[in-house]
Amino acid sequence: MNAVHTFLFTVYPYLCLAVFFMGSLARFDRDQYTWKSDSSQLLRSGQLRWGSNLFHAGILFLFFGHLFGQLTPHAVYEIFVTAPQKQLLAVIAGGVAGGICFVGLSLLLHRRIFDPRIRLTSHRTDLAILVILWVQLLIGLATLPASFHHVADPQTMLRLAEYLQGIATFQPNPALVAGVEWHFQAHMLLGMTIFLLFPFSRLVHVWSGFGTVAYFFRPYQVVRARRLNVPAGQNQPHKSA
Numbered sequence: 001m002n003a004v005h006t007f008l009f010t011v012y013p014y015l016c017l018a019v020f021f022m023g024s025l026a027r028f029d030r031d032q033y034t035w036k037s038d039s040s041q042l043l044r045s046g047q048l049r050w051g052s053n054l055f056h057a058g059i060l061f062l063f064f065g066h067l068f069g070q071l072t073p074h075a076v077y078e079i080f081v082t083a084p085q086k087q088l089l090a091v092i093a094g095g096v097a098g099g100i101c102f103v104g105l106s107l108l109l110h111r112r113i114f115d116p117r118i119r120l121t122s123h124r125t126d127l128a129i130l131v132i133l134w135v136q137l138l139i140g141l142a143t144l145p146a147s148f149h150h151v152a153d154p155q156t157m158l159r160l161a162e163y164l165q166g167i168a169t170f171q172p173n174p175a176l177v178a179g180v181e182w183h184f185q186a187h188m189l190l191g192m193t194i195f196l197l198f199p200f201s202r203l204v205h206v207w208s209g210f211g212t213v214a215y216f217f218r219p220y221q222v223v224r225a226r227r228l229n230v231p232a233g234q235n236q237p238h239k240s241a
Contacts (some may be wrong), residue, residue, distance in 0.1 A: 008189060009174035016196040023199025024207060035204055051107030057095050058101025063142075065094060070164045087154040091147045094140075102137045109134055129201040132194060139187045146181055156180060160188075 028035060069090055076081065081089070109130045112118050152158050163176040176186060198204065 002196055006174050009170045009177050013192050016192040020195040020198050024204060027199050027204060047107055047111045054100050054104025055108055058097045058104060061097040065227045070161045071168055083154045086150050087151045095144050098137060100143050105134050125161050125201050136190045139183055143183050143187060
């Protein structure tokens with residue numbers, strides 16, 4: 001079990017990240033026509049509107065919350081907020097955003113499974129990635145009671161953050177995750193697996209969403225009138241008799 005634990009929390013994260021980046025690059029280079037979200041809005045838009053808006057609002061908040069909340073060293077934010085206060089803020093804000101995201105994703109999953117036309121036009125990877133995301137959100141929400149219990153003594157949060165920061169700086173320490181509640185470990189491993197599956201699913205369109213930021217920094221498009229050197233009188237309209 002020690003060898004398995006070491007592999008899962010030392011080698012597996014880098015395997016997932018390597019496939020995430022190299023797979024995304026290879027798909028963009030070789031299969032650009034598949035680089036899309038495969039929207040089914042034309043088949044039925046009502047439930048999609050609510051589900052998509054709730055899901056995207058919640059998932060974006062959760063993504064950036066995890067990104068900055070876990071990868072920011074404790075010494076950076078301790079002058080503004082204590083570790084217990086940060087833990088409480090993460091529980092409240094993450095719980096609200098996770099609930100919104102879970103409702104939206106449940107609507108999208110229900111629509112894709114129980115609408116016959118949408119189910120027939122869906123790829124198996126579409127359903128698979130939605131189910132995986134749904135389970136990931138469910139596990140994340142299941143960690144909230146334990147996270148709230150850790151507010152008074154946020155050592156678990158600090159250990160997990162230190163572990164993830166070690167992954168980012170190529171200094172992984174799987175001992176920091178040992179002994180942590182199983183749902184925290186499952187949440188982290190399934191999150192890594194989502195990065196592993198990312199290039200092979202419709203999630204690749206997320207890259208395009210972040211890429212649109214470059215639109216605000218694009219140079220102006222210069223448009224000039226095209227002038228043709230036409231001999232005088234050649235393009236003059238003919239007078240009718």
